[in-house]
Amino acid sequence: MTHDPENMAQLVSFLAYPERASAELPAHEKVYRALRDLLLFGELAPGQAVTIQGICDMLGAGMTPVREAIRRLTAEGALEFMGNRRVVVPVLTVSHVNELIFARQAIEPQLVVRATERATDSTIEELTQIDSALDAAIARGDVRSYLEQNYRFHARLYSMAEAPILSALADGLWLRFGPSLRVVCGRVGTENLPDQHHEALSAMRAGDAQAAAKAMREDVIQGMEQVRRALAEGGSD
Amino acid sequence: MTHDPENMAQLVSFLAYPERASAELPAHEKVYRALRDLLLFGELAPGQAVTIQGICDMLGAGMTPVREAIRRLTAEGALEFMGNRRVVVPVLTVSHVNELIFARQAIEPQLVVRATERATDSTIEELTQIDSALDAAIARGDVRSYLEQNYRFHARLYSMAEAPILSALADGLWLRFGPSLRVVCGRVGTENLPDQHHEALSAMRAGDAQAAAKAMREDVIQGMEQVRRALAEGGSD
DNA sequence: CAGAAAATAATTTGATCATATTCTGATGGA
DNA sequence: TCCATCAGAATATGATCAAATTATTTTCTG
Numbered sequence: 391m392t393h394d395p396e397n398m399a400q401l402v403s404f405l406a407y408p409e410r411a412s413a414e415l416p417a418h419e420k421v422y423r424a425l426r427d428l429l430l431f432g433e434l435a436p437g438q439a440v441t442i443q444g445i446c447d448m449l450g451a452g453m454t455p456v457r458e459a460i461r462r463l464t465a466e467g468a469l470e471f472m473g474n475r476r477v478v479v480p481v482l483t484v485s486h487v488n489e490l491i492f493a494r495q496a497i498e499p500q501l502v503v504r505a506t507e508r509a510t511d512s513t514i515e516e517l518t519q520i521d522s523a524l525d526a527a528i529a530r531g532d533v534r535s536y537l538e539q540n541y542r543f544h545a546r547l548y549s550m551a552e553a554p555i556l557s558a559l560a561d562g563l564w565l566r567f568g569p570s571l572r573v574v575c576g577r578v579g580t581e582n583l584p585d586q587h588h589e590a591l592s593a594m595r596a597g598d599a600q601a602a603a604k605a606m607r608e609d610v611i612q613g614m615e616q617v618r619r620a621l622a623e624g625g626s627d
Numbered sequence: 628m629t630h631d632p633e634n635m636a637q638l639v640s641f642l643a644y645p646e647r648a649s650a651e652l653p654a655h656e657k658v659y660r661a662l663r664d665l666l667l668f669g670e671l672a673p674g675q676a677v678t679i680q681g682i683c684d685m686l687g688a689g690m691t692p693v694r695e696a697i698r699r700l701t702a703e704g705a706l707e708f709m710g711n712r713r714v715v716v717p718v719l720t721v722s723h724v725n726e727l728i729f730a731r732q733a734i735e736p737q738l739v740v741r742a743t744e745r746a747t748d749s750t751i752e753e754l755t756q757i758d759s760a761l762d763a764a765i766a767r768g769d770v771r772s773y774l775e776q777n778y779r780f781h782a783r784l785y786s787m788a789e790a791p792i793l794s795a796l797a798d799g800l801w802l803r804f805g806p807s808l809r810v811v812c813g814r815v816g817t818e819n820l821p822d823q824h825h826e827a828l829s830a831m832r833a834g835d836a837q838a839a840a841k842a843m844r845e846d847v848i849q850g851m852e853q854v855r856r857a858l859a860e861g862g863s864d
Numbered sequence: 865c866a867g868a869a870a871a872t873a874a875t876t877t878g879a880t881c882a883t884a885t886t887c888t889g890a891t892g893g894a
Numbered sequence: 895t896c897c898a899t900c901a902g903a904a905t906a907t908g909a910t911c912a913a914a915t916t917a918t919t920t921t922c923t924g
Contacts (some may be wrong), residue, residue, distance in 0.1 A: 416879065417880075418698070418879080443902095452881055454881070455879080457695060459698075461696075461702075465703050466703075467795060475888075489791070490792060493734070493793060493796060496734065555726040555730065566792065653905065655906090678876095679877075689907050690878090691905080711914065712913080
């Protein structure tokens, strides 16, 4: 069910036109990004096996680039290496989510503080636009778009912070809980998902870094709490 | 000068005996670990270029495993991708070190708390032994051994915490500042390096998680502070 | 004619692929 | 139940192609 060829068809097109824009990116980079999106936006479910040749077929790429992309993702914790040569999308336990909560609430507020200090009218405008798209996605119950815009909002915030290492850490965490977010949405729907983004944005407009950080910490904790709850009900551990 | 064949000679031996212990590890894993050690213990200096074919020659390995290992390390921030296809050991700026300080002091104390809660006589004994080896290394001014034992001490602590995600984060940070530690030692010598390990150990023996965490936070901050100072003097930014 | 800039050639290095080898898990017979 | 065999998948190699850097030559200007 998770490997529906119908849904995959549109995702395959990314390598179709070699002369297209962003064709200058090396294949391993393109494969990496494609897999990343598949993971972040719930196209690859927790527990699902990821085979090299399967990815080769799906994306129409060679083995070497696919291997490299998979190594990269395992290094980031987005994929997991079983003892034998199998690779799967990790299944989170409640204990893992607790770790993720701790890590995110330790790092993200700091990034928000830095982002607020560096915010300009135009960057705040960017965030506002993303948040509007997010609200629209919620309104029409579009889970995929919700996941995408929500990630984009946070990611843009990270880039505004001008803190490459902390950004990389925060960004890497998304790959760990991303696949589980789709599960949460399936459970609770898009209506009562956390969204402290408005509060954060108005704090940023007012230049109140602490308030913005507090709002985003709320957002993070609420979101991860949903994941924990979904796991506690459905999952095993 | 950094690529002295004499010094490298002994490092090449790791692939010499295919039937040796840990020969069951795949080549890409062995290459990864070899490069990791080279970075952590100062054999590869910041700014140094890392070429695929150079590593192939140095380690006597094929291209594919080396490529995969390099991808993994770039994903972890241990190596950096220049715009063109060059890969170098990143050069830290003071700003980077500030981020590392923040991240480490946010994560490591938590790991120490968890490690203390799970400590047994035998694990504490293990730590004590590593710390003795560390003291011995300092006493005889053996920089390489100091770096190795110091890392081992922290890494063992991480594994005791039974928190795979936080451990991976903390462990990954070492790869970012590892190459700079050797520079610090060259500057300040091994005498006045931070060592709150004794304090942490006695707190752990007493079961006082908070005291242990506090000691290790001190250790972390002092250590990173040395790096910052060394960079502020010598480096550009 | 000398020196610098531009263009071109050569070498090095990275990216990708096709292919051979090794390993794992499963199937089926003893 | 256990062992042998087999199919399929992953690992690893070397070759090939493409890009980039460096070295060399050519050309232009003063």
